[in-house]
Amino acid sequence: MSNNKVNKATRRGFLAGTAGVIGTGLAGLPGRRAAAGSAANLPPNIPDASKALGDGVDARAYGSPSEFEKHVVRRNVAWLTATTESSVNFTPLHELDGIVTPNGLCFERHHSGVAEIDPADYRLMINGLVDKPMIFTLDDLKRFPRVSKFYFLECAANSGMEWRGAQLNGCQFTHGMVSCVQYTGVPLKHILDEAGLKSNAKWLMPEGGDAAGMNRSLPLDKALEDCFIAFKMNGEALRPGQGYPARLVVPGWEGNMWVKWIRRIEVGDQPWHTREETSKYTDLMADGSSRRFTWIMDAKSVITSPSPQAPLENKGRQVLSGLAWSGRGKIQRVDVSFDGGKNWRTARIDGPVFSKCLTRFYYDFAWDGSPMLLQSRCIDETGYVQPSKHELRRVRGENSIYHNNGIQTWHVMKSGEVENVEVSG
Amino acid sequence: MLKSVARVSQFLLAALIWLFLVESTGLAGPLALGREATPKEVAGWDIDVRPDGQGLPPGKGDARQGEEIFQERCAACHGEFGEGLDRWPPLAGGFESLAGDNPVKTVGSYWPYLSTVFDYIRRAMPFGDAQSLTPDEIYAITAYILYLNDLVQDEEFELSRQNFLSVKLPNETNFIPDPRPLTELRQQREPCMANCKSAVRILSRARVLDVTPESGKKSE
Numbered sequence: 001m002s003n004n005k006v007n008k009a010t011r012r013g014f015l016a017g018t019a020g021v022i023g024t025g026l027a028g029l030p031g032r033r034a035a036a037g038s039a040a041n042l043p044p045n046i047p048d049a050s051k052a053l054g055d056g057v058d059a060r061a062y063g064s065p066s067e068f069e070k071h072v073v074r075r076n077v078a079w080l081t082a083t084t085e086s087s088v089n090f091t092p093l094h095e096l097d098g099i100v101t102p103n104g105l106c107f108e109r110h111h112s113g114v115a116e117i118d119p120a121d122y123r124l125m126i127n128g129l130v131d132k133p134m135i136f137t138l139d140d141l142k143r144f145p146r147v148s149k150f151y152f153l154e155c156a157a158n159s160g161m162e163w164r165g166a167q168l169n170g171c172q173f174t175h176g177m178v179s180c181v182q183y184t185g186v187p188l189k190h191i192l193d194e195a196g197l198k199s200n201a202k203w204l205m206p207e208g209g210d211a212a213g214m215n216r217s218l219p220l221d222k223a224l225e226d227c228f229i230a231f232k233m234n235g236e237a238l239r240p241g242q243g244y245p246a247r248l249v250v251p252g253w254e255g256n257m258w259v260k261w262i263r264r265i266e267v268g269d270q271p272w273h274t275r276e277e278t279s280k281y282t283d284l285m286a287d288g289s290s291r292r293f294t295w296i297m298d299a300k301s302v303i304t305s306p307s308p309q310a311p312l313e314n315k316g317r318q319v320l321s322g323l324a325w326s327g328r329g330k331i332q333r334v335d336v337s338f339d340g341g342k343n344w345r346t347a348r349i350d351g352p353v354f355s356k357c358l359t360r361f362y363y364d365f366a367w368d369g370s371p372m373l374l375q376s377r378c379i380d381e382t383g384y385v386q387p388s389k390h391e392l393r394r395v396r397g398e399n400s401i402y403h404n405n406g407i408q409t410w411h412v413m414k415s416g417e418v419e420n421v422e423v424s425g
Numbered sequence: 426m427l428k429s430v431a432r433v434s435q436f437l438l439a440a441l442i443w444l445f446l447v448e449s450t451g452l453a454g455p456l457a458l459g460r461e462a463t464p465k466e467v468a469g470w471d472i473d474v475r476p477d478g479q480g481l482p483p484g485k486g487d488a489r490q491g492e493e494i495f496q497e498r499c500a501a502c503h504g505e506f507g508e509g510l511d512r513w514p515p516l517a518g519g520f521e522s523l524a525g526d527n528p529v530k531t532v533g534s535y536w537p538y539l540s541t542v543f544d545y546i547r548r549a550m551p552f553g554d555a556q557s558l559t560p561d562e563i564y565a566i567t568a569y570i571l572y573l574n575d576l577v578q579d580e581e582f583e584l585s586r587q588n589f590l591s592v593k594l595p596n597e598t599n600f601i602p603d604p605r606p607l608t609e610l611r612q613q614r615e616p617c618m619a620n621c622k623s624a625v626r627i628l629s630r631a632r633v634l635d636v637t638p639e640s641g642k643k644s645e
Contacts, residue, residue: 075638076638077636077638078638080512082511082512082513083552085553111549112549112552125466125470126462127462127467133467134454134462135459135461135466136459137459143458165628165629166629166631166634167631167636168637169632170637190456193454194455194458207473211549211556212549213472213548213555213556215473215544215548264470266473272473272474272544273538274473274544274545275544278535278536278537278600279535279536282600288523288599289600291600291601291605294603294605295603296603296605298605335618340625342621343619343620343621345618379616385616395608399523411630419631419632420630420632421628421630422627422628423627423628424625425622
């Protein structure tokens with residue numbers, strides 16, 4: 001079949017669909033969350049805020065969100081782990097827009113809690129296969145040539161609970177182990193140059209200064225290509241839970257490698273096979289074998305609204321909003337489906353499109369109140385097409401946990417409520 | 426002309442000063458940042474252990490000693506027999522489970538290298554009191570974990586730097602490199618846009634499981 005035919009069929013399908021929606025959809029539902037407010041503040045009355053003085057400039061030395069946004073917080077899933085110190089909280093993706101995650105909402109995964117480190121006590125040690133083992137202070141790091149880059153950071157276990165079927169009702173929980181900020185820091189190649197790499201250097205072992213001493217093996221080629229040690233996120237110092245005062249940035253690769261509170265990098269000629277790259281973060285196949293060193297995060301997308309925590313309140317005009325990202329490069333295109341993957345329409349990408357970075361897409365539509373099965377499917381610049389969960393399971397079996405980048409389905413019910421479902425392939 | 430000569434000589438002067446500083450402080454790097462770490466500093470932080478034995482400290486301990494330490498320092502989470510309490514990880518058992526419906530990943534059933542056990546205990550265990558065990562204690566606990574997994578039969582079995590590499594874990598050869606560019610990426614194609622499936626059925630629903638914290642809705 002020629003592309004032309006596909007396009008025509010798509011356009012026809014789209015137009016027919018839209019006409020149907022417009023025909024029946026403008027009446028609108030009574031808003032379940034009707035913004036009742038206080039009549040005294042509504043026209044024609046003069047609202048309180050228009051009369052009284054507000055707080056002065058010294059009332060909030062460090063600003064925080066409006067008190068009406070208190071529900072926009074990271075959340076923990078208590079039954080997932082034995083203790084909160086070795087656990088994860090999830091970014092409220094359904095409440096955010098654009099591509100940047102606010103620093104206070106970036107998901108956190110700790111293995112022995114948050115290390116609190118005085119920057120005066122911070123040291124980065126480089127040892128192993130180097131001409132000279134070195135120690136750098138934080139001030140030293142800030143005197144190196146610097147880069148500032150936007151990258152997504154995704155835990156390899158993001159969506160892991162969904163591997164066998166729909167489990168958690170909300171994109172915060174199904175997809176909230178991803179965040180995206182602008183990191184500022186020093187390329188590893190500059191730091192390693194100061195120590196001088198021996199000719200047999202092939203691998204690095206970054207190690208954290210927390211009580212987990214988090215350590216991973218990182219191939220030298222990747223380290224020299226684009227990895228850096230960040231000390232800022234979104235312009236300000238890293239948050240303690242994000243590795244203050246310094247962390248590793250490994251663009252496009254699984255979050256566990258982005259060692260926080262980084263205190264040491266050992267240079268070696270072979271990998272270490274640490275606990276986090278053997279007993280964890282390996283992918284168990286159906287035959288009992290396991291993939292290891294599965295570093296790259298494949299292309300993935302999710303509709304953040306509507307979603308179970310962001311139900312539809314009205315019929316009529318709606319904004320479908322979502323995120324797409326790929327560890328292999330830029331997002332090229334995102335398609336959305338309203339019927340569980342039977343027919344697809346290309347979404348509109350808005351905002352910057354960076355490599356290995358969250359990318360925002362929209363699809364504006366009118367809802368007639370009938371049930372929908374919403375899906376998104378992204379394609380990255382290498383031509384990789386986000387697979388269905390069925391396709392993933394066909395290759396990897398039922399026992400995998402990590403690297404679930406399968407297509408997500410949201411079932412929008414007549415009531416406007418949305419639930420996480422899995423549909424036939 | 427004169428200006429550029431002056432600039433060149435300024436540059437030479439700067440280069441000489443830089444060379445002098447580098448010589449006098451022993452800095453090797455092109456940016457002259459940081460300082461050399463002393464052997465003592467490196468020894469204090471260099472705690473990693475590799476499968477080839479690099480990094481193993483001198484020391485030894487047997488399974489019987491390990492059992493005593495394990496009951497005191499580890500069993501509260503991992504259980505008396507390494508079975509794992511609550512959601513804490515089991516360390517023993519799970520053999521032949523990896524291809525089944527409920528794979529149990531333990532040191533015996535899953536971990537490829539014994540060095541990983543030593544490295545991890547040394548840096549991260551006991552949970553909440555990391556880096557408090559001596560090398561002898563870590564050798565002993567590691568020996569006991571082997572014993573719990575029936576990988577050594579004798580409680581007198583003593584593990585040391587000398588015999589460490591003689592122990593192989595059964596699942597070592599079951600790990601394969603990431604094949605993704607050749608497998609999942611094969612579905613690289615122009616994706617279907619219309620009439621891609623005949624019927625769409627809902628196969629599973631999260632709300633049936635009801636394991637989502639709080640309600641799925643916005644808090645009011």
